[in-house]
Amino acid sequence: KQEVTQIPAALSVPEGENLVLNCSFTDSAIYNLQWFRQDPGKGLTSLLLIQSSQREQTSGRLNASLDKSSGRSTLYIAASQPGDSATYLCAVLWNSGNTPLVFGKGTRLSVIA
Amino acid sequence: NAGVTQTPKFQVLKTGQSMTLQCAQDMNHNSMYWYRQDPGMGLRLIYYSASEGTTDKGEVPNGYNVSRLNKREFSLRLESAAPSQTSVYFCASSEMGGNTEAFFGQGTRLTVV
Numbered sequence: 001k002q003e004v005t006q007i008p009a010a011l012s013v014p015e016g017e018n019l020v021l022n023c024s025f026t027d028s029a030i031y032n033l034q035w036f037r038q039d040p041g042k043g044l045t046s047l048l049l050i051q052s053s054q055r056e057q058t059s060g061r062l063n064a065s066l067d068k069s070s071g072r073s074t075l076y077i078a079a080s081q082p083g084d085s086a087t088y089l090c091a092v093l094w095n096s097g098n099t100p101l102v103f104g105k106g107t108r109l110s111v112i113a
Numbered sequence: 114n115a116g117v118t119q120t121p122k123f124q125v126l127k128t129g130q131s132m133t134l135q136c137a138q139d140m141n142h143n144s145m146y147w148y149r150q151d152p153g154m155g156l157r158l159i160y161y162s163a164s165e166g167t168t169d170k171g172e173v174p175n176g177y178n179v180s181r182l183n184k185r186e187f188s189l190r191l192e193s194a195a196p197s198q199t200s201v202y203f204c205a206s207s208e209m210g211g212n213t214e215a216f217f218g219q220g221t222r223l224t225v226v
Contacts, residue, residue: 031212032212034214034215036217041220041222042219043203043219044217045217046214046215046216049214051212089155091156098163100144100146100158100171100209101146101205101215103148103155103156104155105154106155
């Protein structure tokens with residue numbers, strides 16, 4: 001079964017720290033991988049999309065990497081701020097992109113001022 | 114640019130009542146999805162529509178029906194609501210098979226009493 005796992009489920013860091021969120025997936029034959037942010041009571045906002053042929057993508061203080069051979073992706077957040085507090089979800093597309101996204105359960109991040 | 118719009122945002126139903134959740138997207142995407150999100154369970158796929166005129170079951174389809182009314186609209190119907198269907202429901206759209214992001218609506222918070 002194709003599954004996505006995110007560990008830890010929750011993380012608390014002091015403001016200013018650099019941090020890494022982890023995502024692992026079964027079956028390395030992915031089509032793409034997407035990182036989302038979800039604020040409490042809100043919908044999902046797309047942060048970064050990494051295609052299977054790419055190793056990383058960057059947007060501002062965010063950097064997402066992809067290692068298909070080990071079945072892992074990481075989301076690096078530089079110089080964390082209280083406004084980064086949210087749940088971060090990883091989602092994978094398999095089967096040449098012709099099936100829906102499969103989500104991990106997310107990591108709830110708290111950045112303490 | 115509205116993106117994905119869901120209505121209603123909140124709803125309380127009595128057990129046995131029926132209702133339809135509406136979803137519309139203005140990005141000309143071929144594929145649309147319905148997920149439910151429950152604490153500790155993550156996002157689980159209910160139904161999806163890869164293209165206009167087609168629908169397929171996801172991981173948790175029991176108790177739900179869907180209609181792909183046209184390319185823009187994808188509705189989710191609960192024929193006889195049960196307390197186990199208390200959840201937050203999200204609609205999403207994307208280009209399945211394309212290397213583009215998926216976009217989500219703001220969610221419908223449904224309580225069945």
